[in-house]
Amino acid sequence: MKKKLTNPLRRRVLREIKGEWHKYLVIFLLLVGSIGFVSGMYVANHSMLEAVANSVEENALEDGHFELKDEADEELLDDISSGELAFEDEDEDDEFEVAPVTLYENYYRDATEDNDNDGSNDGKVRLFKASNELNHASFIEGNAPQKSGEIAIDRMHAENNDLKIGDEITVAGESYEIVGLLAYVNYSTLHESNTDLMFDALSFDVAMITDEDWDDVDATIHYCYAWKYDDDYSNDSEQKKLSDNFMKALLTQTIMHGASLEDYVPRYANQAVNFAPDDMGKDKTMGGVLLYILVIIMGFVFAVTISGTITKESTVIGTLRASGYTKGELVRHYMAMPILVTIAGAIVGNVLGYTLFKKIVADMYYNSYSLPAFKTYVVYEAFFKTTVVPVILMILINLIVINYMLRLSPLRFIRRDLKTVKRKKAIRLPRFKFLNRFRLRILLQNIPSYVVLFLGIFFVVFLTTFAFGLPSTLKSYQEHITDDMFAKYQYILKSSTNEMGETIETDVAGAEKFSMTELKETGGVHPDEAVSVYGVEKDSKYIDIPDDISGNEVVVSSAYKDKFGLSDGDTVVLQEKYSDDVYEFVVAGEIEYMGGIAVFLSNEAFNEVFDYDEDSFSGYLSNKEITNIEGKYIAMTITEEDLTKVSRQLDHSMGSYMDYFKVVCLAFAAILIYLLTKTIIEKNENSISMVKILGYLNNEISSLYLTPTTIAVVIEAIISAYLSKYALTLVWTIILWQMDGWLPASVPTSTIIWIVLIVIVAYVFVMLLDYRRIRNIPMDQALKNVE
Amino acid sequence: MTEHERKFLKISNLKKGFGSGDTRQEVLKGIDFSVAKGEFCVLLGPSGSGKSTLLNIIGGIDNPDSGYISINGDKLEEMGEKELTLYRRKHLGYVFQMYNLIPNLNVKENIEVGAYLSDNPLEIDDLLNTLGLFEHRYKLPNQLSGGQQQRVSIGRAIVKNPDILLCDEPTGALDYKTSKEILKLIEDVNQKYGNSVVMVTHNEEIRKMADHVIKLRDGVIRQNDVNENKISAVELDW
Structure with missing residues (x-):
């Protein structure tokens, strides 16, 4: 028995990639970039979250804290620690369980900070004693203050204000030398108050000084007490239950003792503890969604390309089917290309995700959050979501489209009879000039490609709207907020x-x-x-x-x-x-x-x-x-500064990335338009070759074949820009529904015009390539392919 | 030859029409004939006589309205799409007027496309020699003449050693000299490998090289003759 041959069609796949390497390279790079970035995001997020979780134990994170107006006496502290109610609340229906706690003094003072020692106040610093038993800091650089006049400040605040070890700052009128850059376990984001819409790493700081210096600082003491539950809890819901019980006890005890409760923040509700991990989780979700949208668009780009190839190769397909090739064999053959490119993109993307992109993402987070140093973990979720899911999406889209394309009988392929809806007559067109009717026919003929082109343009425009919309939203907010201030x-x-x-x-x-x-x-x-x-x-x-x-x-x-x-x-x-x-x-x-x-x-x-x-x-x-x-x-x-800190912080954290993001969007728009217009020209290669034979000049042919696409691109860009404006406003609103405060999205008409212009600029680059492609189509192509 | 071998391919009361109502056109109006194993059968007739439709039905890529076809005792009408495909894979080889080669596979690989379908294909290098393509085996289709491309397509069809080779105007796009070469090749293949050949053509001269000649006109058989005095393809002249 002879050895069974391997399917010779497989050899086509690599040759096809070689023959159209520029197209597949572009798709490959797009996939590598996006899979790499999202993979990097998963790896960095996971590794940093692990570091945060480890830090909870290592740095003795509180289970919550409360603040009293005046210092509590021993008796009050004992009663609060017991977790027992001071009196029964008659209206209370819920079952109460005693939640005993251990209390720790976590007093702090909010003092003025003058970073450049010029005598003007640059912000506020929250000073903690070096000897605190709970809520320790990890030192990213340097060490804890050892003697009077030394201070360790938040690492991110230092970076945002260009402060480094050895610098001097003035706190509450006294000069301190920075000896350490730290990350407090209970301040992964610098939220001054738990109700702040956004953290403020620019003008708010947390710092550690020696106990002696702390005692001497000229600023009000905040009598903050942190607690740890005596009972263990294993999940958020148990923690919340303990917290609810403890709060009831705390309220009754403070009332009974005549103390005034100023603040109460259980750990699960503490923004300064939870904002960063929650935000990283949201970023992961958003990154994943954007990746899947991109993969779906790439899936359709492949599907459109392959459906063009199937049309071009219909007689070959008919012959193969007539010879006994099954539909399944041909479906698998045509699916090999997108799957191979996606797998290759995912492998390279994942490698870059664990190396280059992990660092980029980590740097982004370190630019916003005060997090401890992390070590990299292998993240199976990243592999699943950036490799398995994209490949499945690619398989699904192409399976549906290719299976649909190949459902016809072999005879239909041999006869090139692939249209399922047959028009008895061509659509009647208005009495335009001949060339315009010609263009209109091309437009009508390529509607499926233009639909995919619209999806691609909408996706890019939506991202671009975000890149423009965020800064303009912040700018508008800053302008309004100053006007809106009741008083200075x-x-x-x-x-x-x-x-x-x-x-x-x-x-x-x-x-x-x-x-x-x-x-x-x-x-x-x-x-x-x-x-x-x-x-x-x-x-x-x-x-x-x-x-x-x-x-x-x-x-x-x-x-x-x-x-x-x-x-x-x-x-x-x-x-x-x-x-x-x-x-x-x-x-x-x-x-x-x-x-x-x-x-x-x-x-x-x-x-x-x-x-x-x-x-x-x-x-x-x-x-x-x-x-x-x-x-x-x-x-x-x-002051005005307090009200604009949200927008300033957002601007600082994300603003600088938006310029890069705009360039990425421009490149992305060009690439998508390039891929899709390429398929339109490929589909028409025979006709283009034929009109060349008839004597049309390259310019005339380009005008015939590029004008419909130009019209489609411009119209689609305008529609996408307007739709994106509303989509962004909706998405922004939903995001803000999850947060305290309100910062309405602002996408002015000038932004819309800019975005449309960006797409057009991207298209002009593509048009030059398309023109070259049209010029290079040989005249004998039409003759070779006549049947 | 047994009765079974004499009726290796049996076409029985085959009818086929296209369209409906006033525009309905009957293309095949009750066709009956059989082809013996190893027989070279030519289907002749003018354009529109139904010969290509008949060939497509024999090949299982089109369905009759009524009647049936059996090959080696297997009735095609009883087969589903998948079974038909597997049947074609095992028993049939197709040659079309246009060669329909895969442009980015070379000559040898295009023939392997056919060989892959068989559990026991012919030796490819032998076949390349038979086809006169051995020295061209690494060329791509666009580097070959029309005649050479048609040789490759015959090679692709024959490499799986099918029971029946179906040829639809295989010389329709070729010049006189090349056409004769291709016909000679098909004749050689028929003699060497013993497959039945059913060839559709409108070239009357080709009847002379056939064992069996069926002439169709307006969907009915006008002539069904056994050619006792067949000549070799090289002797044909038109």
């Missing part, structure tokens, strides 16, 4: 009275009292959203609320209205953060304010609703700096 300064006082019970007053002209508290939403698109409630003086110079609102009527900020889709007459139900007390307000108007989710009512109404004294207030609004109130009475000062 908002001072929040610790109390409206001093130690003697006297009202804290200021003589700065124009300063105006206001009240403020923070509640949380109970429903809508983002339950638990922090809502600022402002009490405003009558005829306020800073916040203009109507005089005629009464009872529980409020005006809401435009950000609140936009995000939650509120209308006048709607009722909003807000709840105290740390109790079950709820407040219902009726929306009676809107104030143009995008800086936060807020409701406004009169000061009198505010004090009445929250059961405060008639003349109680929270602080001052002023366009001039208030200097005559002692720092110890001021809990917080909000």
